[in-house]
Amino acid sequence: MESRKQFRAIKGTRDILPAESALWDWFEQTAREVLASYNFREIRLPIFEETELFARSIGSDTDVVGKEMYTFDDRDESSISLRPEATASVCRAYIEHGMHLLPGNQKLYYVGPMFRRERPQKGRYRQFYQIGAEVLGPSDAPAIDAEILEMLLVLFGHEGLMNTTLYVNSVGCQQCRPEYVERLREELRTVKDKLGPDSQRRIETNPLRVLDSKLPEEQALIEKLPRLVDHLCAACRQHFSELKDELRLREICFEESWRLVRGLDYYTRTTFEVTATGLGSQNAICGGGRYDGLVELLGGRAGVKGIGFAIGTDRAILSIQEGGHPPALPGLSVFIARMGTRAYPIAVNIAKKLRASGLVVELPPEETNLRKALGLADKLGARYGLIIGEDEAASGTFTLKRLADADQKRLSESELLEFLESERRGLGA
Numbered sequence: 001m002e003s004r005k006q007f008r009a010i011k012g013t014r015d016i017l018p019a020e021s022a023l024w025d026w027f028e029q030t031a032r033e034v035l036a037s038y039n040f041r042e043i044r045l046p047i048f049e050e051t052e053l054f055a056r057s058i059g060s061d062t063d064v065v066g067k068e069m070y071t072f073d074d075r076d077e078s079s080i081s082l083r084p085e086a087t088a089s090v091c092r093a094y095i096e097h098g099m100h101l102l103p104g105n106q107k108l109y110y111v112g113p114m115f116r117r118e119r120p121q122k123g124r125y126r127q128f129y130q131i132g133a134e135v136l137g138p139s140d141a142p143a144i145d146a147e148i149l150e151m152l153l154v155l156f157g158h159e160g161l162m163n164t165t166l167y168v169n170s171v172g173c174q175q176c177r178p179e180y181v182e183r184l185r186e187e188l189r190t191v192k193d194k195l196g197p198d199s200q201r202r203i204e205t206n207p208l209r210v211l212d213s214k215l216p217e218e219q220a221l222i223e224k225l226p227r228l229v230d231h232l233c234a235a236c237r238q239h240f241s242e243l244k245d246e247l248r249l250r251e252i253c254f255e256e257s258w259r260l261v262r263g264l265d266y267y268t269r270t271t272f273e274v275t276a277t278g279l280g281s282q283n284a285i286c287g288g289g290r291y292d293g294l295v296e297l298l299g300g301r302a303g304v305k306g307i308g309f310a311i312g313t314d315r316a317i318l319s320i321q322e323g324g325h326p327p328a329l330p331g332l333s334v335f336i337a338r339m340g341t342r343a344y345p346i347a348v349n350i351a352k353k354l355r356a357s358g359l360v361v362e363l364p365p366e367e368t369n370l371r372k373a374l375g376l377a378d379k380l381g382a383r384y385g386l387i388i389g390e391d392e393a394a395s396g397t398f399t400l401k402r403l404a405d406a407d408q409k410r411l412s413e414s415e416l417l418e419f420l421e422s423e424r425r426g427l428g429a
């Protein structure tokens with residue numbers, strides 16, 4: 001017989017199965033609630049955009065654009081790419097919909113998959129998920145940066161992500177950074193022979209990225225390089241100092257990290273990252289920063305400022321699973337075991353009522369004997385077995401059995417509904 005090929009998910013992609021997806025739902029829902037409490041509203045964006053949008057925003061010399069995008073020609077010959085991130089799309093949408101005309105700053109968030117053709121490893125995938133937030137508008141007050149960071153840490157607190165560290169830096173602006181980059185490049189040329197091939201190449205293409213190097217043999221050299229924080233212009237210096245004051249005001253713990261330059265070219269001034277434990281080398285669960293010239297660079301209004309972050313959901317969830325505090329999530333409450341033809345319509349009816357009251361109910365499609373039914377209920381993790389046999393059907397009652405300790409009681413319909421409702425409220429289910 002001809003053997004049939006079995007398909008597998010493409011390298012770097014994966015299925016999130018129900019055993020895990022409940023945690024994902026809870027994680028995203030919690031994020032939505034915290035974001036909403038800071039007056040962020042959702043924007044739903046396309047998964048693909050013109051390639052040029054990403055090239056211009058993120059930078060052609062970055063790894064993300066240069067090596068990692070999934071790019072293809074559409075039928076009308078235009079080049080499109082699966083989004084490697086969503087900040088560029090948010091700016092595109094901001095411009096396209098004339099959002100600068102709306103009052104105040106626009107506070108937007110998005111939830112969804114991103115695509116980068118990276119080498120897969122623990123915490124690094126080719127399709128991964130982000131929860132991101134962006135603030136766009138006329139103001140670049142450091143209070144905006146600080147509020148975003150406060151919100152992130154409140155969010156991580158709610159998610160049970162306790163072992164996190166926030167790193168902050170300032171990468172300056174168009175006034176001060178080019179001069180520093182030139183200085184850095186000159187300095188790097190003098191030690192070129194001692195650097196690895198990636199860093200050697202970056203001296204010419206993007207010297208700031210050398211600071212990001214993790215190669216052990218480059219670390220001592222990098223530590224001796226001139227630091228951008230010492231070369232900021234007066235306005236950037238003041239912005240960074242006010243940001244740190246704001247963080248202290250909000251009692252936010254942070255560490256300064258002069259090497260935090262990030263892998264995307266659009267950043268100005270504030271950059272930040274949050275790391276978490278239990279993840280190995282891919283330990284950044286969130287990255288972000290300010291991108292004040294980006295809207296203008298994309299053909300929008302001059303003077304629009306922006307700042308935002310993206311949480312890597314895959315990594316945040318991994319960290320929760322490996323040492324965080326995963327919540328007890330509500331599962332199957334009631335498994336209905338019914339026996340005899342008279343029990344069936346009663347079972348269908350009560351299942352509908354229990355579900356309407358917010359309980360998770362499983363009504364098996366076929367009748368089995370009681371032992372088998374309760375065995376399955378147990379394997380499915382049901383809290384209760386609801387038994388409807390000939391006796392119950394005849395007397396209009398129900399037998400409710402708590403599966404953990406086999407405690408059981410006979411109840412009328414109204415007693416049953418009342419009892420399970422109070423249980424549900426107690427469990428927060």
Ligand code: HAM
Nearest residue numbers: 085087124125128284285286287288289308309310312
């Ligand atoms: P990013 O640092 O490239 O920033 O990505 C943000 C987060 O996404 C990372 O910290 C990481 O948790 C997660 N991430 C990135 N690549 C992967 C991957 N291959 N597998 C799993 N997780 C990954 C941005 O994307 C910016 N758009 C953030 C931003 C918003 N900046 C300003 N506004």
